[in-house]
Amino acid sequence: MEQHPNKFPLREHLKSKSIIEKLYTEGASATAFPLRAVFITLPREQQLPTASILISVAKKRFRHAVDRNLIKRRIREAYRLNKAPFIKEIETDGKKIAIAILYIDNKPGSTDYLKHKMQKLLNNILEKVQKV
RNA sequence: GCAGUCGGACGGUCUGUCGCUGUUACCCAAAGAGGUAAAAGAGGAAAGUCCGGGCAGCGCAGAGCAUUCCACUUCCUAACAGAAAGCUGUCUGCGAAGGCAGAGUAACGCAGAAGAAAAUAACCGCCCGCAAGGGUAAGGGUGAGAAGGUGGGGCAAGAGCCCACCAGUCGUAUAGCGAUAUACGGGCUGUGCGUCUUGGGAGCUGCAAGUUCAUGUAAACCGACGUUCGAGGGUUGCUCGCCCGAGUCGGAGGGUAGAACGCUUUAGCCGUAUGGUGACAUACGGUAUAGAUGAAUGACAGACAUCCCGUAAGGGAUACAGAACCCGGCUUACAGGCCGACUGCUACU
Numbered sequence: 001m002e003q004h005p006n007k008f009p010l011r012e013h014l015k016s017k018s019i020i021e022k023l024y025t026e027g028a029s030a031t032a033f034p035l036r037a038v039f040i041t042l043p044r045e046q047q048l049p050t051a052s053i054l055i056s057v058a059k060k061r062f063r064h065a066v067d068r069n070l071i072k073r074r075i076r077e078a079y080r081l082n083k084a085p086f087i088k089e090i091e092t093d094g095k096k097i098a099i100a101i102l103y104i105d106n107k108p109g110s111t112d113y114l115k116h117k118m119q120k121l122l123n124n125i126l127e128k129v130q131k132v
Numbered sequence: 133g134c135a136g137u138c139g140g141a142c143g144g145u146c147u148g149u150c151g152c153u154g155u156u157a158c159c160c161a162a163a164g165a166g167g168u169a170a171a172a173g174a175g176g177a178a179a180g181u182c183c184g185g186g187c188a189g190c191g192c193a194g195a196g197c198a199u200u201c202c203a204c205u206u207c208c209u210a211a212c213a214g215a216a217a218g219c220u221g222u223c224u225g226c227g228a229a230g231g232c233a234g235a236g237u238a239a240c241g242c243a244g245a246a247g248a249a250a251a252u253a254a255c256c257g258c259c260c261g262c263a264a265g266g267g268u269a270a271g272g273g274u275g276a277g278a279a280g281g282u283g284g285g286g287c288a289a290g291a292g293c294c295c296a297c298c299a300g301u302c303g304u305a306u307a308g309c310g311a312u313a314u315a316c317g318g319g320c321u322g323u324g325c326g327u328c329u330u331g332g333g334a335g336c337u338g339c340a341a342g343u344u345c346a347u348g349u350a351a352a353c354c355g356a357c358g359u360u361c362g363a364g365g366g367u368u369g370c371u372c373g374c375c376c377g378a379g380u381c382g383g384a385g386g387g388u389a390g391a392a393c394g395c396u397u398u399a400g401c402c403g404u405a406u407g408g409u410g411a412c413a414u415a416c417g418g419u420a421u422a423g424a425u426g427a428a429u430g431a432c433a434g435a436c437a438u439c440c441c442g443u444a445a446g447g448g449a450u451a452c453a454g455a456a457c458c459c460g461g462c463u464u465a466c467a468g469g470c471c472g473a474c475u476g477c478u479a480c481u
Contacts, residue, residue: 054426065179066453069430073152077431080151100426111431 030128032120034105035075039125041095050087053079054100061106071103074111078118086122093130 030037055075057068079101090097101121109117 056426064453069454073430077151080431 028128030121030124031104032117032124034103034109035114035117035121036102036104037099037121037125038102039097039099039129041097041129050091050096051083052096052098054098055079055103056100057103061103062108067108071108074109074114075101075103075118077111078114081115082118082122086126089126090129095129097125097129099125 028039030039055072057071057075059068062068062071
């Protein structure tokens, strides 16, 4: 049975506290304004998916929960629709990766805009990962 | 018809594509992971976290003191600082209505760069008197408040000194469950705030409560105090009193940070009837409707609906805002429209 490429189930969300802590202290970063990613490559372990994602929108920038949710959902959508080629690359490199995506603008961006930026961001990350 | 007051209820709908969450059924599989399908999946305020409860853990022999909250009346409720129906004063409005305040004042204190004076008042003024001195709160300016107010009588001039009306207060009667209202009568009356007094309450901490399982493990090491000559702990903040008591406290270092329960069936929601002015209560019938946890409930496209602009073609707008244990309130935000009762103005009959 072939897997649909555009799914983004909960299992691919980053949850482990220890990995998140590691991510923020040791992670490298890539930026494609208004998105900024902090990421870390991990050794192959059985339980983790190829890419674990954490999306964060600061309360400081958007006071209302409604606005934060809106942006998170748009970012998630942008990632969901663009992740397939990215994951394939990581997989052929034999790596696993954990990424925190941060939103660093004070204004909400439209869905099309974010999709475009997400492609850029993922390419930037790939470049940096493959250099190492 | 226009303008407005109060109360109530609502706050988008549908289709397609790609997704998310838990549930149920089936499929694959040693198991896990996975796949397919079905039905379901944010609010009136989910918000602010300001009150009150349920629930949970800990605590609770008792006494005193302190602290703190509430305060017109009756009533509703699980409870409340909330709601309902009223009462008194005051302010706003032509009005329907709405806002604000509301236990007591015996004692003590404060007011203050005002004013003569802030309570056993005499600066100016007025009166008596040769004068010394005395009488006087009518008039003056200050102030939130000046010795109840206005008018008349009276007097040397004045003053509840006397009278009428009005306000307050106390007593009696009547009406009301009551706050109060009305009538009659008596005494003859300063304002605000605080302390205080009276009456009624308040154990503490919150679902990151708490329970179970898994992983790991340490009754290891160092120091201090101590076992009836009692270390230390519990007992709301303190005191007394009471109780437990052989371990307790600190340092350094290490481990976990996952899963399940709690967790959604409830003071539940809807309807009808009865009682009540009403909040609400009772009875009967129907109904099942989110449970995430680095946190789902979405993204995109199109159509419709409503409103606004425009002669038209067409264009624009659709708010405030996102569950986190659950309820009852309060407060705040809000495009747009709906229903009921009432008020004012205008027109017509």
